[in-house]
Structures are given as C-alpha cells and as structure tokens.
Amino acid sequence: MRRLFVWGGGLALLGFLALIVSVWLTARSLPSFDELKSSQAGQMIVVRARDGTELVSLGPSYGKWLKHDDIPEIMRTAMVSVEDRRFRSHPGVDPIGLARAVYVSLTSGKSLRATSTITQQLARTVFLNNTRSLGRKLREGVLALALEWNFSKDEILELYLNKVYFGGGAYGVDAAARKFFGHPGTEITLPEAAIIAGLVKAPSHYSPTADAEAAVGRAKVVLSVMQANEAVTPGEAAAVDFEAVKFAAEKNQNSVRYFTDWALPQLDLLLPDNTRPIEVWTTLDPKMQAAATQAIEANTPKGAQGALVSVDRDGAVLAMVGGTDYVTSNYNRAVNAVRQPGSAWKLFVYLAALEAGYTPNDRVVDEPVTIDGWSPRNSTGDFAGEIDVRTAFAYSKNTVAAQLGNEVGFSAVAGIARRFGITTPISTVPSMVLGSNEVRLIDLTRAFAAVSAKGRAIDPYGITKVQTIDGEVLYQRQPKDGALLVPTYVAAGITDLLQTAVSTGTGRAAQIGRPVAGKTGTTSANKDGWFMGFSSGVTTGVWMGRDDARAVPGLQGGAAPARAFAAYMKVAVAGRPVEAFDTEVTLPAWQLEPDDEAQLGGNPDEYYYADEQGNLVSPERGAAPGGPAAGEPAPAGREPPPAANEDFLREATGGRPG
Secondary structure (H helix, E strand, O other), rough: OOOHHEEEHHHHHHHHHHHHHHHHHHHHHOOOOOHHHHHHOOOEEEEOOOOOEEEEEEEEEEEOOOHHHOOOOHHHHHHHHHHHOOOOOOOOHHHHHHHHHHHHHHHHHHHHHHOOOOOHHHHHHHHHHOOOOOHHHHHHHHHHEEEEOOOOHHHHOOOOOOHHHEEEEEEEEHHHHHHOOOHHHHHHHHHHHHHHHHHHHHHHHHOOOOHHHHHHHHHHHHHHHHOOOOOOHHHHHHOOOOOOOOOOOOOOOOOOHHHHOOOOHHHHHHHOOOOOOOEEEEOHHHHHHHHHHHHHHHOOOOOOOOEEEEEOOOOOOEEOOOOOOOOOOOOOOOOOOEEEHHHHHHHHHHHHHOOOOOOOOOOOEEEOHHHHOEOOOOOOOOEEEEHHHHHHOOOHHHHHHHHHHHHHHHHHHHHHHOOOOOOOOOOOOHHHOOOOOOEEHHHHHHHHHHHHHOEOOOEEOOOOEEEOOOOOEEEEOOOOOOOEEOHHHHHHHHHHHHHHHOOOOOHHHOOOOOOOOOEEEEEEHEEEEEEEEEEOOOOEEEEOOOOOOOOOOOOOOOOOHHHHHHHHHHHHHHOOOOOOOOOOOOHHHHOOOOHHHHHHHOOHHHHHHHHHOEEEEEEOOOOOOOOOOOOOOOOOOOOOOOOOOHHHHHHHHHOOOO
C-alpha cells in the first residue's frame, strides 16, 4: 500500500507538473487578445444596395464587436447562469462539475459526459472542432487553462459573447440581436437575453427563425435557471412577457439572390486573397428590383419563365431577375441561359448595313428572296414592295434583313455582334440574320446599351465598392469610358430605326409616354419572346419562354415581353428627365471619298479637292469652280505645282545635286 501510495503520488505529481508545463507552453503560444478578436470561423459578406440598405448577409455574421462593459449586464448574467454558473471561481475547468460527471458516470454506468465551461467553449470555438473524443476534450481543457492564465475573466467573457454561435449564421450577441430582433446588441432586454442565451445549447433547433415557439420554450427554462441562481428576482421573472417580444422579419431574398449570385463571384477577381469580413456595395436599386420582379411575375405566361436585366448608361446593373421564383429554381436565366433572339438580332444586321453606307431613308424592296437555297418569309406572309429602311426595320421585314445581310456579308454581321459584346458562338449561315444564333440576355442587353451610349462599349458591372466592417476601403470602382464601337452617325441611324419600331412598328406595347427605342424578337413556334429597349439612359432586356424550349401559345416579343418592359420602365425612369434621342445622321467629312460618291448619291461634277496651296481643284476640270476649263492653259504666274520637288526626286533616284 505504501509503495502504491508513493508511486501513485509520484505519478500524480509528474502528471501535475506535465500539466503545468503544457499549460505554460500553450499559454506562451496563444495569440494576443487583439488577434483573437480578429479570428473568424469563415468570411462574412454583407451585400448592400446602391442606397446602402442591406440586401443579404452571407456566411458567418459577426455584427459589431462589443466590449465587455458595452454588453448589457442582463445578457452577461443570463449567459453565465445557464452555461457556467461557477465561471468567476474556476480556473478554466470546473473541478466540481467534473467530479459530479465522474460520479454520475460511475453510478449510472453511462459514459462520462461533463459539461464544458465558458472558457472551454471559447477554446473549442476558436481553436478546435466539435468532434467528440477524449483527445479533443483533453486539448480543450489545456487550452481553457491557458486562456485563463493569459486573460482576465472579463476578457474571456467578452471574447466568448462576441464569438459564440447562436444559429442562423450569427456569431456573437450583436449579430444575434440584429438578426433575431432587428436592433444592436447594446439594446438587449431581459426576455431577449433569455432567448439568446438559450440558443447556445442547440442553435439550429432553438433558432427563432426556425421555430419561434421552441425558442421561447427554451428561454423560459433559462429564465427559471436565472431565478434559481438569483440573477433575477421572482418579480422580475414573473413580469417577463415573451409574447410581447417582436422577432425581426426575414428579409425577402427571392429575386435579389439572382443578382448576388452573379455579382459576388466577381470578388475573386477584384480581391482574390481577402478573407476578412466585408461589406459589398452594389449597383442594385431596391425600388427598380421590386418593379422588375413584379413586371416579370405579372406578365410571364403560365408555365413559362421570364428574365430581365436593366443597366444604367454606364453599365451599372440596376435590376436583375433570373426567373419567376428563386426558391423554386435558382437557375439564372438572365446570365446563363442561351436562347435564339429572333428578330432582336436584326440590330446587328442593320448596324452592319448602316456602317456599310445605308441610311434610314434609303429605299429597299420587300419581295421574295432566296439565298443559297434558303427562302425567308415575313411573319405576315405578304410583301410590301418598295419601302424605306426605317419601315423595313419597324415592321421587322425578314426578306429585307436577309437581303441586307447578304449584301454586306454575313461575316460582317457576325463581326458587329462580336464587337457589341455577344460572347456565344456565331454561325454565318444565311438564316443567322433572323436570329438563329443563341445569345444570353445580359449580352444582348449590353449591345442595346452600347447603342444607347451613342456607339460606345458598355461593360455591365454590379460592384462599386468593397470595404471591411470597420470601414477600410479595399476596392473602389473607377469610372471609365468605353471604346467607340461604331461612328456616332451609325449609332444615330440605328436609334432612329429602334425608335420607329416602338412608335409605329412591332414594339408599340412598350410605349411609356416618353421616347423609347427598342426591338421585339420572336422565335419560330413562339418558343421565345424578347423585348430589348432603352429610354432616358436606362437599357432593359426582357426574355420569356420555357426552360424545355417548348412552344408557348401566344408568346410574341411585342406582347408579354413588351408589356413587362413598359411596366418596369415606367418605374425605372420615373425620376429621370425626359430625353430626346439623337437620330440626326450627319456623315463626317472624312467619309466623303470619291469611291463613296455613288453610294452616297453625290454628283461627281460637284466634288472638289484642295491642292497644296489650299486651292479647290476639280478633278474633272483641273481647276476650282470659275477657273479655266480642262485643257486650257493656266494664267501666267500660276503654273500647277509639280508632283514632287527636285530635292525629293534626286534623293529617291540616287541622283547628284545639279
């Protein structure tokens, strides 16, 4: 017995010394208090609209860091009462609680189940995981003792209350208070403190957003424990009315998530190495987003899907709807789906024609045409004969588009489409002029936005600023001008055509009481309906159809999509001044070359050029108007200038100076 006592005592002493050394070494390696404050379980991203309102919070939410004295005393008391009532007296591990757990295990035959102290829970939250094993429990105990060695009780409680998980992505009392009650953690009341303290045991089960009744039931248990520990008086406990507690309503994240799903992956390019909690300021306008959602829901045919993209004059995405219901389907049809655009593709056909020299007033013939065995027909089944380009576009004449595409070259049409931002594959078969190539809604919207910008490239973007929770700016978007894609007179000409299409043509349902330019698109068998247009600097694209590409009875671009466009745009441009379009086609002087004369309808006899002295000279007559006719000698003292001077000729021919 003596040997057993001696050896047992010696081993216990060695174990105690080993524990002391382990705790000391662990304490020396622990991060500082400030470093522990900044550590996280994952990256929190708060997404804000252009007006600063919160759209959605993703990942763990830590709220604002609250110092010990800023946390309401009732919150601190509630947490200590229910989680660790001897917190102020133990060294990090509760020997009384541990002894009780051992006694219960020995007398009941059950496995050892000791509750963790607040310090142990902090150690597990910051350094470990939730796996149940003896090794993890021992490491947890050593870390808890080391934390108590390094930090005061108030510092440990401050760390714990700012880091413990309360469910719903909320870490810390401030995040929990904001998520569940809609106010900061500094304003927590007694019933709210009981609810929050009760969440630690099982955050997912007792979360108010998951089961408010279960959360209140657990809070009543916490309140009774607080009363038993004399943290509250019986009178204070009896006065608590949990029915009067108002839980914060869950934010509607339905259609907004289509936008965030598109915008947030761009952070990998803007801030590839950032892991800090951040606030992302976006271009989304909440009022316009609500109007876009309503427009799609109200106008999309039954059984079909609808999508909408709206951008400002600089490319800022103001609204994005990728489907009729994000909860049912989070597939973003606004940016991912590729569908045939129908006649909306004629934007590129007529851009190529205008760039090649056509004007809106030029005459064309709507008549039967066959190109490489392909014979397009008009949707009306008849032909209008000789009309101008403006009318052909307004009434979406397929035969004229085919003739123009064939004349300027299908590769030229494809080049224009690429230039204006179409990223999907483009085939140059003749039928491409009628929209047989599939496109994305956001790409086609981008193309129309470039027309609205008078021919300058537009790059849709959704993020304007990224900053840390403390306000440090990590990224700020700088304004930039897009490259000029086509001459301004070409942009003016196509705007003229687009405006006519809405005022008198197939897009009349898109009228909103102010100038609108746009184009309809309908594919064969009514599988897709499009309307693309702009007004007062806002460009919007609408697509409707079925995901399985089956026909939708009655679906035409000039019907439901145009009506959805009008319903949304009335809200989108309501606060903007009315803007008239610049549709005056003024050809630049540099284009007035001799080989363009016949194309532009000029008279060669009235064309002149300037000689080296600035005198106007007629190439046909050899002189300016009023000068000598061709073949007549020039006046004395005014010989025509030589083609090149003598010095130039000698140098070019290797001759010697004379």
